Amino acid sequence: METSQAGARRREGVSGNTWSALSAAGTGPIRSKSPRAILDLFGPHLSHRQKLELAAMEQVWFFTVDDSNDDGYDDENDNYMHVRKEQLHYRYEVQKLIGKGSQGLVLQCLDHKTKTLVAVKMMSLPLCPSTASRQMTELEVTKELQGKASDDLYGVIRVLDTFQFRGHNCLVVELLKKSLYDVMSKGSISRICVRRLREYTRTILHFLLYAKRRGIVHGDIKPDNILLTADGKVRIIDFGCSCYLKSHSQTVGGTLPYMSPELPLGYQVTCAVDMWALGCTVAEMATGKDLFDSSTYGEHLPCCVEILGMPPTKMVDEAPNGSLYFDPEGLPYNLSQQRPPGSLSLQRALQGHHPQLVDFVSRCLHPRQR
Known part of the structure; x- marks a missing residue:
């Protein structure tokens, strides 16, 4: 027409x-x-x-x-x-x-x-x-x-x-003007100072607990979706990937570098996906770089495995979509010889930050026990 x-x-x-x-x-x-x-x-x-x-x-x-x-x-x-x-x-x-x-x-x-x-x-x-x-x-x-x-x-x-x-x-x-992504990418520094990082992380945690009490998963926590008021207070936006826990959603949503491996593997969405995304966001605030720099689903799991090592065998074996990403021996299909499992420690990926920060991010990225 x-x-x-x-x-x-x-x-x-x-x-x-x-x-x-x-x-x-x-x-x-x-x-x-x-x-x-x-x-x-x-x-x-x-x-x-x-x-x-x-x-x-x-x-x-x-x-x-x-x-x-x-x-x-x-x-x-x-x-x-x-x-x-x-x-x-x-x-x-x-x-x-x-x-x-x-x-x-x-x-x-x-x-x-x-x-x-x-x-x-x-x-x-x-x-x-x-x-x-x-x-x-x-x-x-x-x-x-x-x-x-x-x-x-x-x-x-x-x-x-x-x-x-x-x-x-x-x-x-x-109407708010800046996101955390804007602050890191367009400001004079690419990283967030430790004091601000703690404040922002604390507020995001309060938000996630508040959402969990109402049975809600945000589904797309990342620096772009965290805005700042004129006096530096955090506001969480964009609920386009959100769902209710009672819906038992298996929809793959969110943004790939912040996506929990559970989603492409086909597990039901839980609040754990928001904690994973928070860990990725905190790591990015601390270093100014994506923790998992993946652009496709095929690349994402090997990026995670390189830093965190292999996921629990039970998690791979019981994954509804496990065969799409892991071979019969349980190794990711796109695993690079130059990036074997666990070859890049989380502490090194976080550029030697304080052990407390490394421990916090590690706990956010810990796979669910099944």
Whole structure:
């Protein structure tokens, strides 16, 4: 199907005719208008979709018109093609893209109701049952973890709003500028100082205990998903790989260098996968480098074996997917002659850090007894 000219402009991030109805009406700094007032003022300029959207709204805080004509809102990956200064949910004004991944994108927006800057995560279109289910779980988990002072006590990102816009599930959270990854990769130093490392680790542990009490596995602990407030407090974000323990999930999620071997081996997800990821994250904070520098599932297990030695025989023998990664003798298929099991000690991989740190990381990476 050919994309309309309006859709093509949206694809390029350009709006053909976008303007604020509130300012155009000469009303000045009005905080809100009723949907009926907007329809009366600009009905002839609105697409059928916009008219339906407005009719379903109780209040309009921000309004723009574009000439997309109900066509071309999403790209080939089912992500929303945002346009600067356009409206989302007739309340949020898009300012810029601040993040993009396989599950959607994150936009910095101005909330015209509260007059504050926020981050809006727009998930990809849920076109299949598995995607729809995953997104519903993400929204449920994020809301479940909200509580009195859960942000300051347990490092949970503060959720401000949820809504659906043009088929996309959207999550509005507090806007934070830097992640631990940003601090390490873009700052003057690649490692986190010991004092900060302890503070960050303590908060992440508090978060994981809080999540465990609610039967939740985060599933993707890593420096990118640990944000910092202006005064240096930790906030955990991105629950796109999260699940409930009661679901007995066997889905392989998360990010490979931080992934517990239990997941590719086919074991059910438990809170142990978050502890493994925490160990990898602490190691990266201490050294500025990935502990397990793997880019494929086939490479990941040999990377782990090189530092930690062979996993327990029972763990390999009982793994549902064990034959995909281990030969009949129980050795990883991609085992390199230059990287035999246990040839790189954890202490050396951690660049000679304090024995207490090495011991902590070692305990995080200890395989479950089965």
